[in-house]
Amino acid sequence: MTNVLFAAISPKWKEYESPLRDAFAKAGLDDIDLRKDFAPEEVDYIVYAPNSEIQDFTPFTRCKAVLNLWAGVESVVGNDTLTQPLCRMVDHGLTRGMIEWVTGHALRHHLDIDYFLNHQDGTWEHRVPPLARERPVTILGLGELGTACAKALTDLEFPVTGWSRSPHDIEGITCLHGADGLETALSGAQILILLLPLTAETEDLLDAERLALLPHGAVLLNPGRGPLIVDEALIAALDSGQVAHATLDVFRAEPLPVEHPFWAHPGVTVCPHIASATRAITAAEVIAENIKRGEAGQPFLYLVDRERGY
Numbered sequence: 001m002t003n004v005l006f007a008a009i010s011p012k013w014k015e016y017e018s019p020l021r022d023a024f025a026k027a028g029l030d031d032i033d034l035r036k037d038f039a040p041e042e043v044d045y046i047v048y049a050p051n052s053e054i055q056d057f058t059p060f061t062r063c064k065a066v067l068n069l070w071a072g073v074e075s076v077v078g079n080d081t082l083t084q085p086l087c088r089m090v091d092h093g094l095t096r097g098m099i100e101w102v103t104g105h106a107l108r109h110h111l112d113i114d115y116f117l118n119h120q121d122g123t124w125e126h127r128v129p130p131l132a133r134e135r136p137v138t139i140l141g142l143g144e145l146g147t148a149c150a151k152a153l154t155d156l157e158f159p160v161t162g163w164s165r166s167p168h169d170i171e172g173i174t175c176l177h178g179a180d181g182l183e184t185a186l187s188g189a190q191i192l193i194l195l196l197p198l199t200a201e202t203e204d205l206l207d208a209e210r211l212a213l214l215p216h217g218a219v220l221l222n223p224g225r226g227p228l229i230v231d232e233a234l235i236a237a238l239d240s241g242q243v244a245h246a247t248l249d250v251f252r253a254e255p256l257p258v259e260h261p262f263w264a265h266p267g268v269t270v271c272p273h274i275a276s277a278t279r280a281i282t283a284a285e286v287i288a289e290n291i292k293r294g295e296a297g298q299p300f301l302y303l304v305d306r307e308r309g310y
């Protein structure tokens with residue numbers, strides 16, 4: 001018997017129980033006991049979300065892997081009690097959701113949709129938007145999500161520049177890396193999209209100095225992580241017009257406190273961390289595949305590099 005502990009916040013159990021059971025059956029994993037509670041020393045795998053009650057992994061002495069339900073692992077990767085392998089979520093449903101959110105919000109600004117929504121006043125103004133090929137977009141982060149969004153925007157003919165920590169080579173995308181690369185990536189970005197993991201190196205990356213490198217009037221989309229941006233610097237950049245609009249899906253504190261100036265700022269659209277979510281059916285297949293691999297002694301998919309932090 002392989003014991004799988006489901007350790008995400010409780011309402012998720014309803015959403016995940018039957019997709020997980022179906023995925024285990026489909027993967028030929030017939031001998032699984034899936035439950036919300038076990039004695040820690042009996043657990044073989046933990047299906048985990050960082051808002052779980054488990055913060056001390058020490059008692060999970062026979063646990064073979066912690067399988068994160070989220071793409072981001074920043075709140076668990078530094079946990080010193082976690083000595084077991086940690087896998088992040090790469091879920092087809094989450095990726096597709098992110099592509100839709102990013103292209104939708106990029107097109108909102110590219111086509112100036114707000115202008116038309118706000119000018120239903122009888123004035124016939126012939127404002128023709130430029131073509132996508134005339135609107136350079138930069139994506140910071142060329143992981144699973146950043147690359148998928150970069151390709152989708154390239155399909156729409158936006159000229160896309162991607163920046164990441166390590167060098168990448170992706171057809172149709174100008175790939176930059178390193179400090180010089182970041183300057184170039186920012187200075188060409190009429191629309192800037194943040195899809196970096198949150199690590200010690202990426203925290204506060206978008207500070208006043210880097211926001212000043214953007215073309216005046218650039219638009220920012222952040223479906224990545226809140227602390228990538230220095231909030232006060234962004235507000236100053238919005239006030240001066242350096243940044244024309246910021247559509248933010250993630251924040252330093254979530255839910256975003258009602259008194260946070262982002263709520264009332266006319267240049268900000270607040271989304272409640274919905275840019276994309278792990279989808280139970282597709283995520284269950286990834287969990288099942290990883291348990292199958294673990295049981296067969298094969299390497300796990302999407303294993304987190306603890307040093308790198310993602």
Ligand SMILES: O=CC(=O)O
Pocket residue numbers: 069070071072073089276277278
């Ligand atoms: O923010 C969502 C995730 O990390 O999957």
